[in-house]
Structure formats: C-alpha cells, structure tokens
Amino acid sequence: MARRHDLVGLTVLALLTVRASHPYELHRMIVETHKDYVTGLPRSLYHAVERLAGDELIVPAATGREGRRPERTVYEITDEGRRELITRLRHLLETPDTDRRGFTAAVSLIGCLPEDEARRALRTRAATLEGSIAGMRAHIRAMADSGLPAVLMLEVEYAQALCAAELDWITNLLDRLDRGGIDWPTTAPV
Numbered sequence: 001m002a003r004r005h006d007l008v009g010l011t012v013l014a015l016l017t018v019r020a021s022h023p024y025e026l027h028r029m030i031v032e033t034h035k036d037y038v039t040g041l042p043r044s045l046y047h048a049v050e051r052l053a054g055d056e057l058i059v060p061a062a063t064g065r066e067g068r069r070p071e072r073t074v075y076e077i078t079d080e081g082r083r084e085l086i087t088r089l090r091h092l093l094e095t096p097d098t099d100r101r102g103f104t105a106a107v108s109l110i111g112c113l114p115e116d117e118a119r120r121a122l123r124t125r126a127a128t129l130e131g132s133i134a135g136m137r138a139h140i141r142a143m144a145d146s147g148l149p150a151v152l153m154l155e156v157e158y159a160q161a162l163c164a165a166e167l168d169w170i171t172n173l174l175d176r177l178d179r180g181g182i183d184w185p186t187t188a189p190v
Contacts, residue, residue, distance in 0.1 A: 057081035093121035
C-alpha cells in the first residue's frame, strides 16, 4: 500500500483514471488543473511514478518516441491502483487532520469516488468535526471555570473556529449534493 499522505502519488492515480499518460504529460495536467497541493515537481512526480509502478498500482502501457525527443513510457492504472485510490480518497475525506493539504487534495479529486461514497465520507467527517467542536467548547469552558485568562484559550478558540468553518462548508456541500446542485461525473474529472 502506498504512503497515506503521498499526495503526488494520489494525484497520479487519479489522473491516470482519466487516461493513460507519460510522466511529462501528468506534470502538465497537474499544473494545468491547478493541483497546487502537489509540491516538488517534477522530481516528486517521477519518484511517485516509480513507487506506484513498484507497488504495481500502475503499469507501463506503451513506450514511444516522438521525433528526436527521449523515449517516454505511458502508464495506466491497475485495478489495484483504482482500489487504492478510492481507499485513500475516502480516508482523506473522512478523517480530519491539522494538515489540511490532504483534505484539499481529496476535495480536488472527489469526483474519482462514486457519489454515494463521497457523501458517506463527508458525513463521517462532519460527525467527527461536530464531536471535536463539542469537545473544544467543553475544554474552553473548563479552562475559563478554572480561572485561566482568556489569552491562554485563543489557540483552542482558533482551532474551534477552523473546525466550525469546515463543518459549515461540508454541510453546504452535502446540501448541494442532496438538491442535485452538483453534476457528478461518470468518469474522473480531476
């Protein structure tokens, strides 16, 4: 199984659901589709392709040369790669993390999931956020009741505000999905 937060590898898997591609073409697609959470290009992309191929999540589909350019290997995603993509996307959608890049990546690639799975994952995340917000409220009350100055609670208040904003966004997204306000792709839109 590929690394949990390998956002470059995750993006490669998602892009290969659109069409088989060579690394240079994948690089172009990442830049053109503003996958700004992907860092370290192009080196990180080539390393991700090597790891994914080593894990047999992608396989060479063809090798070719255009004119005097170097030979390029075109890769395609395997069935195991598709399962890995869905598992990792679901996990990133369901599980809040203080590093929000994973969620940004998952939202960017959410169309790779069947709509019902995306909804379930978002509902799971919303429930977790609600629990976190309730816990933070209780913590803030307990800190205040113990006589701690408000300045010592700012960090927790900030974390609570971020969670509340994310929960509000997710709730609105789920409402849009429920109302049919977002056309869900039949193929990965990436």
